[in-house]
Amino acid sequence: MHRTGDLYGQFETLEQQKESATLGMWTFLITEILFFGGLFLTYTINRHTYADVFSFSSRTIKLSWGAINTVVLIGSSLTMAMSVWSAQVGKKKLVTIFLILTLILGTVFLGIKGIEYHDKYVEHHIPGASFDMYFCTNNPGACNLTTEELAQERTELKELEDKVGGPVAVNAHSQLFFSLYFGMTGLHALHMIIGAGLLLWLIVESMRGRFSPRWNTPVENVGLYWHFVDIVWIYLFPLLYLIDRH
């Protein structure tokens, strides 16, 4: 099918084309809901079964990073929305600027995620052969924790052992938590990376002045995608970081 200007051959009008694109994007997003849904279900069942271990494991993640990332990501949603607006009202320069801002915020998010993953690596909280919930308490100094924090963790671990049946169980069940943690945030991060790629493409196109009030479907659709990824995080944050902070 050949293309006349912005109109692809299979469509009759630009309007029809835009309608199809939007509809297609939304349809894609609901498949994403169910995709993440399978993980959420697995999470729910396990969290219910292993409530104590899950809340303990959740407390070993740094709340501050998660909170900052939430702000960063919602901020990037704002700039994304603004770039759609700029395209709609024909401010071509602004489109590019907002897209770049979005990309920067997205990268910051991923950077912070990287730091968090690194911390978990240092603490031996990455599921696998070397997973060890007791690594930090057994090797004071190896983790980036203060003495009080370590002492606190020790007592909590002790209590936990009594509740769930010893260190083996603690390790097994917290490994489940971290499997889910990495599964969910990893999949989310993968979506962010794809989104960043899309943003790069948009920035290039937008510098060429491609997006106008008449035709800005790509900006809008990538926007939808980006906001969706934001929504996933909006749920991940309380589920993974805020289980039991009191």
Place this chain on the structure above:
Amino acid sequence: MSEHIVSPKIYLGIFAALMILTATTVYAATVDLNEHFPGLNVIVALVIATCKAILVILFFMHAYYSSKRTKLIIFSGFFWLAIMLALTLSDYGSRTWDLH
């Protein structure tokens, strides 16, 4: 095509609301609500998250201004998610119920 253009003011307002909700949810997590009602902490966290998600969907994603069809599609996504969660949990939840 009559396309609704959402003004930046609304976007900023939504952003502010989202920030407030984020702060609330972090704060709520540090208070022990479970002693008032078991599981209240989770419920509060999820209700707040859902409010945030709804704001994002309605305004950032323009669902508020979209056609019935789009709304139906969005709804069906969440509805199916609900089916999956609810029916599966109904199995787990009722395993120990008494049969008499």
Place this chain on the structure above:
Amino acid sequence: MSTSPTTPAVHQLPEEHYLNSTYGLRSWLLTTDHKRIALLYLASVTFFFFIGGIFATMIRIHLLTPNGYLVTPETYNKLFTMHGVAMIFFFLIPSIPAVLGNFLVPLMIGAKDLAFPKINLLSWYIYLVGGCFVLYSFATGGLDTGWTFYTPLSSVYSNSAVTPAVIGIFINGFSSILTGLNFVVTIHTMRAPGMTWFRLPLFVWAQYATSIIFILGTPVIAITLLLVGLERMFHLGFFNPALGGDPILFQHLFWFYSHPAVYIMILPAMGVISEIIPTFTRKPIFGYTFIAASSIAIAVIGFFVWAHHMFLTGESTYAALAFSLLSYLVAIPSAVKVFNWTSTLYRGSISYDTPLLYSLGFIGLFLIGGLTGLFLACLGLDIHIHDTYFVVAHFHYIMVGGAVMGYVGGLHFWWPKITGKLYPEFLARMAAVILFVGFNLTFFPQFILGYLGMPRRYHNYPPEFQVLNVMSTAGASILALGYLLPMLYLTWSMRYGKVAGPNPWPATGLEWRTPSPPPTENFDVTPVVDWEAYDFKNRPDLGLTQPSGPALSPAHGDD
């Protein structure tokens, strides 16, 4: 018996059509034409049907004697697993949607192509990549988990090539999702002027319903199998009780997709039947709205019944009760369809062409398959017949007797449109009858075996079951012949068949209003629709006259 025209009109192939408009491998591998992509799919699903069929043949030969002499137990387990995987994920699920649906949906609604032609091509490539992973797993150690991949067998205990297989099915899932997405958008936004929802051919309704399942179900199997893969690779414990996980949860997730998936397989076939029956009775289908609505109802309610595969896993008694009741609910729309098809035959002008023979075969076999589904959904009875050959017979009746019959019938029906050539009618009728007989001989004994207590997935069995097994194997060889025949004469007809002309039957759909084979752009001018679906009476362009029989009393007249 023959109804071929007394004075056969001489037709000629159009000068330029989608098959010859461009040449060369590139023009096929990079095509975005939905009709060519449909043919790419046709070749690939046929390939997988072959693979699955060879495994089936080996299964049946092995089961000729109680102790099985053909293969080792391990190999036998791999055979039925790979048979199930190839047939379900790589043959039957894509078969009608991706071949006939791809070819026909745009033609039927009067569009130039699907809404996203490039994505359509992408789905085919994704399918290929997924297929390669699975073939790789078959070739390197095979797969012995059963097509259901129950954990912890699949995630911990199996020594076979599970990881590439689940990755392959995971990837293949996106092919389904994108196809479904394309159909939904196309049907919503690309209908020709005048093509209202209630003028849509029922095949399109069926594709729409199928797409709902593609979109909402497939992501769940994708993530589930991904988790199994991760669990296997990194020794995680989502579904492994030794590490705190829950194997029942896997089953919930698996069947949340895989039960609706059975409707992915049957709904399109039902759509095919709903096209063929009006055409060969030359009358509007009985209860159009009910058939259309029942497709949607099946797609939606089909999502509420999945745990009827888990009645004996120790799931909660209450959940079992609910899922059983809901399973009966989903049977009602299927019943509605069967009754409406049958009623359509009443006072028709019935010709004995091959596609109709397949359709009637479909109704009969689907009926038996569906009715035995009610046995399985019956809680008390499932205690006994769960995981026996009764289940095997049930699903082959629906999937082979139903879905595959529908697919082959549909291929015959639209073959003239796809290739521009007619297939040899006599051979085709013979093949249909051979298939029907062979099929029943293969699978009916399995119901009895099941009730007698023969568990499925058994490489050897108590000697008292031998007679029935031999019957089944005998039937399977007839069945194989029945499949071989169409493959041969359809291929033959592509070259040597008679030229068909635009509307050989004649039928009412838009796809028949354009030359066979159609031009790349489908229609020379965008068609405008001002008639109802299957309205033979008000279509002078079809060249049919009124019936000469007695007029009906007004009570039965057109409403």
Place this chain on the structure above:
Amino acid sequence: MQAQLPFYPDQASNFAPSVDALMTFLILVSLFFAVAITAAIVFFFFKYRRKSENEVGYPIHGDMRLESLWIIVPAFLSLAMFGWGAVVYVDFRHAPQDTLDIYVIGKQWMWKIQQPNGRREINELHVPIGRDVKLVMASEDVIHDFYVPAFRVKMDVVPGHYNTMWFRPTKAGTYRFFCSQYCGTNHAVMGGWVTVMDPSDYAAWLSGSSGTDSPLVAGEKLFTERACVTCHIGNGSGRAPSLNGVYGGTVRLADGSTVTADDAYIRESILVPSAKIVAGYQPLMPAFQGQLTEDQILSLTAYIKSLQSQPIPATGAGVLTTGKK
């Protein structure tokens, strides 16, 4: 129920006649529809065959009355099938009181079975006629399924879960049992024989047993060895509820809900006590997950069950009713 068709296997348990009757009912309903629809198709097929080349069929678009008829009639029949099936199933899932408990452990690819007095069998099961038998089943690896066609019963044996099933043998003889959940390479040979005996023969057979401890005795030993006794003191004066009469009764939990103390509950209470805390007690009990084998858990459960018969001073705040009837 005499409704026996030639392809019905032996009827050797209380469930066999009910399942077969259900089968007969479904066959009749199915035959009705299958015959009616096939007859209609064949009749129309010949009656209305095309007589002239250009003929069209008579345009009939539908009929509301017919549509409602064929929605309502199948709906009612469905309800009947569902209801009848549900009755049998609920009966099957809900074992009566006072059963003969036999412990069954599945592992790739054999069945280990232990009679109440400790006699062990492999791939064989002996049961007396007329007694309600309950199989308490656990798996050591993957999912298996214990299936006795002549009894019309089967149940998955799921690792990490406790499934039970019951039946009452009614006819002496030996019958096959199978593993009917696919479990790997030798799934097809993971079966054996069930021997149904007269009660007196059964008793004689049991007493000719090998010297292993019965689960009850083994459980009692474990109860002391693992220091359960230190907290669970018989008169309820300990830090933990008395376990006398707990089994089979209803227990009130700290969150206000109640549960029946069945095998699954006891198992969970031992492995993960924090999952369900008995009302009025602190969550003191250590979890034993990973520290007891399936065999040992079965033995402990058997022992706790036996505590029924002792005097019940239960001050256990959680104990509402006891299993003793």
